[in-house]
Amino acid sequence: MNVEKITQRILDVISNEAMWIDLAVIFLKVILITIAAVVAVKVLRVLIRKTFSVRIKGPLLYNERRQQTLSKLLSNVVAYVVYFIAGVSILSTFTIDITGLIAGAGVLGLAIGFGAQNLVRDVITGFFIIFEDQFSVGDYVRIGAAEGTVEEIGLRTTKVKAWTGELFIFPNGTITDVVNFSIHNSIAVVDVNISYESDITRVESLIMEFLDSLQDRYEQIIKPAELLGVQNLTTTEIVMRITAETLPMQHFAIAREMRRDLKDFLDQRGVEIPYPRMVMMQRSPEEMATAKNAKT
Structure with missing residues (x-):
């Protein structure tokens, strides 16, 4: 039923x-x-x-x-x-x-x-990071001990990838100090070591000649490079400093290219780059006898 x-x-x-x-x-x-x-x-x-x-x-x-x-x-x-x-x-x-x-x-x-107050703090901080344009995706930044390229900005977390491959993930609420390297132009700094035997006036004129051709060679350089002059005097060499304003984060590559090209340029014009030297001295028998008599 x-x-x-x-x-x-x-x-x-x-x-x-x-x-x-x-x-x-x-x-x-x-x-x-x-x-x-x-x-x-x-x-x-x-x-x-x-x-x-x-x-x-x-x-x-x-x-x-x-x-x-x-x-x-x-x-x-x-x-x-x-x-x-x-x-x-x-x-x-x-x-x-x-x-x-x-x-x-x-x-x-x-x-x-x-x-979940931390979650709310992360979301609010994420909004402020984006709307205040503190940094954006693709920028090269330093957050705390981490330094690298911003891979992603979310409302809760920010991801930064170091040049060696590590991926740092920060809750937005913990981001307090940020250094952004991608907003303004960078400065390439190149130190040139010259031997004491070189003519400084001639070397300066040659370096100025080299710097005049840099903007035509490298489009990343914004303004004409400058020779600041003698930066340091060491026991073995004279250090001269060159600076060049480049596009953001292009100063590392430009500095490497400038060192290579400047080395070839100075070599072709006979400017000697200092290198370690060893000086050997040998006393004559008369000098050794004189030194021994002086001790006694």
């Missing part, structure tokens, strides 16, 4: 046309909401990219690094908001009380906020 009743109920459910129509409507609404959310996210992301690209190429000068970072951040925020609205809309199609759900989520978020 129970089996017959259960079977009859199953048949009644299966044959209920109104129920199937309602399920089909709900399923169609879910599909349409999902498609609309995906399309809206893609369209809004394209609009954000187009807007920032127009601002960068416009007559007004904008910081391209900051625009790209803000563009990525806004794209992510738009995706989160649209998908949240889509999720709420999908729940509403199943006749779930959205008002109570949102109120409960607000209370839960408040409780989480009190219990």
